[in-house]
Amino acid sequence: xxxxxxxxxxxxxxxxxxxxxxxxxxxxxxxxxxxxxxxxxxxxxxxxxxxxxxxxxxxxxxxxxxxxxxxxxxxxxxxxxxxxxxxxxxxxxxxxxxxxxxxxxxxxxxxxxxxxxxxxxxxxxxxxxxxxxxxxxxxxxxxxxxxxxxxxxxxxxxxxxxxxxxxxxxxxxxxxxxxxxxxxxxxxxxxxxxxxxxxxxxxxxx
Numbered sequence: 001x002x003x004x005x006x007x008x009x010x011x012x013x014x015x016x017x018x019x020x021x022x023x024x025x026x027x028x029x030x031x032x033x034x035x036x037x038x039x040x041x042x043x044x045x046x047x048x049x050x051x052x053x054x055x056x057x058x059x060x061x062x063x064x065x066x067x068x069x070x071x072x073x074x075x076x077x078x079x080x081x082x083x084x085x086x087x088x089x090x091x092x093x094x095x096x097x098x099x100x101x102x103x104x105x106x107x108x109x110x111x112x113x114x115x116x117x118x119x120x121x122x123x124x125x126x127x128x129x130x131x132x133x134x135x136x137x138x139x140x141x142x143x144x145x146x147x148x149x150x151x152x153x154x155x156x157x158x159x160x161x162x163x164x165x166x167x168x169x170x171x172x173x174x175x176x177x178x179x180x181x182x183x184x185x186x187x188x189x190x191x192x193x194x195x196x197x198x199x200x201x202x203x204x205x206x
Contacts, residue, residue: 033070036169040067043172054179065173066202068145074168074199078109080161081117089121091136094149094176095183100124104133104157107166112195118166119190120155133157135166136174136187140196147177147203150187171200178204 027035047053048062055062083103090098101121108117121134138150151171155164174184 029072032072036070039170040065054175054182058179063204066204068169068199068202070169071199072169074111074197076109076111076166076168077163078107078118078166079163081106081108088124089188091121091185091188093183093185094174094180097183099183099185101134101185107135107164109166111197114195116193116195117190118193119188122157135191136185137171137191137193137197138187139193141198145198145202146200147173149174149176149184150191151200168197168199171197173201173204 044062044064047055047065050056053062082105086103088100088102091101093099102124104120104122106117107120108115110116118135118137123132123134133155135153135155136150137153139146142148142150151173153166153168153171155166158164175182176184
């Protein structure tokens with residue numbers, strides 16, 4: 001191999017490493033896995049002990065949440081596509097009552113060799129959560145390995161940003177997956193992905 005080819009190859013490898021490093025907020029894969037495992041353990045403690053947990057008033061014992069193994073393949077950088085004329089959208093819920101959300105932007109990304117697009121909403125309810133971003137999605141694992149009514153992702157809003165990171169390793173089930181007394185919005189039809197997201201939380205019960 002010519003020296004120029006070797007240098008080009010090293011440059012490409014370094015660039016890929018930099019992208020992975022950036023997407024992972026400066027953590028190595030091992031550090032990322034350790035951090036994610038700790039977050040999952042803390043959530044289990046909340047689910048088991050908090051009075052705000054959906055298991056708080058249930059007779060069954062909490063058995064711990066189920067997850068796919070951490071996989072950085074499913075932490076992707078998405079391009080934000082602005083929606084010029086944003087409108088309010090009604091999402092159906094598990095309780096049968098619609099909830100209002102404001103369109104925020106589309107997130108476009110490539111995963112498993114396929115281009116995908118998800119609609120992100122902004123919460124308009126009063127309180128501490130007002131103005132935060134909300135993403136509900138379903139994929140080919142829904143009703144199989146994962147909860148049938150879809151999963152959620154929390155997204156940090158960065159004003160003026162034209163991209164964001166979607167970390168599907170942090171996808172989680174709505175509370176209605178554990179307790180029918182909770183009302184949870186369903187993903188809009190735009191957010192049904194024709195791929196399998198083998199990341200994040202699985203079904204609580206098989």
